[in-house]
Amino acid sequence: MASTVEGADTALLPEFPRGPSMPTEQERPSGTWRVHLLLQISLPHLLRFQKTIFSALEKDPLFARSPGADLSLEKYRELNFLRCKRIFEYDFLSVEDMFKSPLKVPALIQCLGMYDSSLAAKYLLHSLVFGSAVYSSDGSEVLLECAQRTFSCFPSFCALTFRFLDVFALTELSHAVNTKAIRTTAHYDPATEEFIIHSPDFEAAKFWVGNMGKTATHAVVFAKLCVPGDQCHGLHPFIVQIRDPKTLLPMPGVMVGDIGKKLGQNGLDNGFAMFHKVRVPRQSLLNRMGDVTPEGTYVSPFKDVRQRFGVSLGSLSSGRVSIVSLAILNLKLAVAIALRFSATRRQFGPTEEEEIPVLEYPMQQWRLLPYLAAVYALDHFSKSLFLDLVELQRGLASGDRSARQAELGREIHALASASKPLASWTTQQGIQECREACGGHGYLAMNRLGVLRDDNDPNCTYEGDNNILLQQTSNYLLGLLAHQVQDGACFRSPLKSVDFLDAYPGILDQKFEVSSVADCLDSAVALAAYKWLVCYLLRETYQKLNQEKRSGSSDFEARNNCQVSHGRPLALAFVELTVVQRFHEHVHQPCVPPSLRAVLGRLSALYALWSLSRHTALLYRAERRCSCPGRRDRSS
Missing domain, CATH: 2.40.110.10 (Butyryl-CoA Dehydrogenase, subunit A, domain 2)
Structure with a gap:
């Protein structure tokens, strides 16, 4: 039987290889936690699934690397095609798997992405994006016959053969x-x-x-x-x-x-x-x-x-949801490379004879650890958003034409339209920081940081330019507020991402009060600040939009004039709030052991405060404006 570490299966997750510069067991700080338990607390069956995939690829000569070999464009694409075909031949995913355990889909995509982004993208486009479009849109018998030639089972989320x-x-x-x-x-x-x-x-x-x-x-x-x-x-x-x-x-x-x-x-x-x-x-x-x-x-x-449009928006969200997962994968790899290098690279020390790992320096921690926290928060969000998309697709397949189904499509569209920019931009900035944090060695091609940077870059523009997509999210929020103002409707959405806005007048009356820095280590504090910020930005954007219209601007001009200073930060703050909220709730689930809740809680607070700190100037300006006489009216 495999040995365990606090309940973790070390056969499934063996100890990582230890370099000569890594700290020994005796040198580790007190209270150090094991990565095995951290990885297994939520979905151990996914770890076993991924280990099966990695083991198969490691043994297959088709996936062997050729160090230093610069393949021609044609050869690279031919090889990638053959590898993608082989993935389908392995039949890692059955239709039953996808319905019983839908998270195996992004788990497989992430395994392929760790090997090569082009392979993950090729598989993803064939299986999920195309398959999702057919699955959510088709209702014809003749196409069913056509699709059965293409897919081994239909409808499904993946095209499970590679004949076409x-x-x-x-x-x-x-x-x-x-x-x-x-x-x-x-x-x-x-x-x-x-x-x-x-x-x-x-x-x-x-x-x-x-x-x-x-x-x-x-x-x-x-x-x-x-x-x-x-x-x-x-x-x-x-x-x-x-x-x-x-x-x-x-x-x-x-x-x-x-x-x-x-x-x-x-x-x-x-x-x-x-x-x-x-x-x-x-x-x-x-x-x-x-x-x-x-x-x-x-x-x-x-x-x-409007209902039909909402359904179509939901069916078009699969690509953006997938990009969120791929972007976070790139950040995972970059952070892992930079942190491991920083733990082994020794520079300077208290004496000439003693050098310490650069990861022990506060500056290196300040540069890298927020991106580690971002990996955990955004990875959890991407998985939860994928499950939301699965719920939408199942509703479409069952013929659900309810108002809730259409609203679910609009909400997922709004979340996907903002989370793709957040994930791809965070990864873009994080990879560059990781590259620089590795010093001169970070510029070596062999460490993959340059490849990760180049492969992630299109995520900022594929499926829509990031800045343009943010307007989709701000428009969604403004539409809800307009509906509330005109009809007195409550703020409600299927995924509850906007429900807090129902109390927005009261939220804007709240003051930020903590007695010590330690109080901020609970991500609930940052959550409250984020809710205030989103409420403030929504009110200001709505007022600015109406002001533009009253001044004679068309609806098109008014929305354009509001986007840079109002709509864009509104959309980003809203999706950051949603990410923080979901990770905060995840950390405080009963299934999370107390020993890990402390660690995950720190990561949750770090990501929340780090993200919130990027809005410091906006928060300061907002506080000044709200404190001025005449700025308390919220009726508009």
């Missing part, structure tokens, strides 16, 4: 996050019961589509659905075959190709596609949100356009 490689084609060359301006069309022809997919010009080409460059055979193509009489009903998804699976040659009417080398993730073949009057069967429409009868009449189970 599928992609998610939304972004166009000239339009990305502005989905309402996308120009690819799908005109219905009642005479043949077909849709005609067409790109009016090159600016309407589907662009940056992962897996499309070399290997994709089918795509979920988002196009404006138009029926006879020039009636258009907005974006709808269609299954379109773009290549022959046997020859990989383009299908008639399809122009498809690779966009070329990128700054990072070059194992992933991003591509473009144009469609010249490509005809697809009527049943190729993924019709859960809307359908077209054989005669050409548009029908939808959603009578409320």
Whole structure:
């Protein structure tokens, strides 16, 4: 039987190799806790699952590294394709696994990402993003037959075979996050019961589509659905075959190709596609949100356009939720590299004969430990947000058309739109800090910090530019406040992320009072400050927006003028609050042993206070404004 350390399975998690400069057992500070128990407290079955994956990859020659080998772009992409195919052959995930233990999906993605970001992205795009779009949107029997050729089981969250490689084609060359301006069309022809997919010009080409460059055979193509009489009903998804699976040659009417080398993730073949009057069967429409009868009449189970839009937003959130997980993975790797280096690297000391590890210096701790805390807080948040997405997808699959389901889609959209910027920016800054904290050795290519930095960079722009996405979240919050002001509605949401706003007038009357620094080591203190800050920013942004409109600005101009100083910090503060709230609740669960609650509590408080400190100037300005006469009116 495996030995245990405070209940931790050391066979599953053996002691890490100890370098000659690592402190011995006797040199460790008193009260040092074991990483084994910390890792196993929540989901030990995921650790066993990941160990199975790592063991398989370690034994497979296809995944062997070639130190110093600079692969050509073509060779790298070929190798990445073969590795991705091998992952499907291993069949790590069954359909039953995904429904009973959905967190195995991000666990597998993270294992692949630890090996190579391009491999994780390729697998993710084929399995989760494409599969999620089909799963949440389809309701047609003919497509079911098509999908069964592609998937071993349907519906599911993953395409579990690799006979076809599928992609998610939304972004166009000239339009990305502005989905309402996308120009690819799908005109219905009642005479043949077909849709005609067409790109009016090159600016309407589907662009940056992962897996499309070399290997994709089918795509979920988002196009404006138009029926006879020039009636258009907005974006709808269609299954379109773009290549022959046997020859990989383009299908008639399809122009498809690779966009070329990128700054990072070059194992992933991003591509473009144009469609010249490509005809697809009527049943190729993924019709859960809307359908077209054989005669050409548009029908939808959603009578409320806003409700239908909320459902579509939820189905488009899977990519952003996945990016949150991938970004945090990059930060995990960078922090692990920098902390281990800092624990072994010795510089200076109290005497000429004695040098101490640089991690013992407060400056090194100040630089690195907040990012360690961020890893724990954001990793927990990403897992919980993924489970929220699973709940949404299950509702869509079961045909749930309730108002709650639509509201859940909008809430997840708002959280994903802000958490992707938070995670990718935190990782971007953290990797750079880790690189610098390793000194000259941090500039060596062999430590992977440069690769992590380059591979993470697109996370700041994929699935929407970060700054633009934040406006989605601020708009969501402003919409809730406007509804409350006009109709007296309560602040309520399925995930309860906005419920605290119901008491926002009273929250704004609160004062920050602690008796000592030790009091701040409870993350509940930072939580209270965050709630005050979000309430203040929401009120100020709402007032600024109304002021702009009263001065004659259009709604478009007013929102633009509010974004830099009001909407952007509002969205960031709101998602930071949500991350802190969820991690705080996680730390105080009964399943967390008291010995670990102290450690996790410190990490929770550190992340909360570190994040809050970035708003110090804003908090100071807010306190000054709220203290001035005439600034107490909250009725507007």
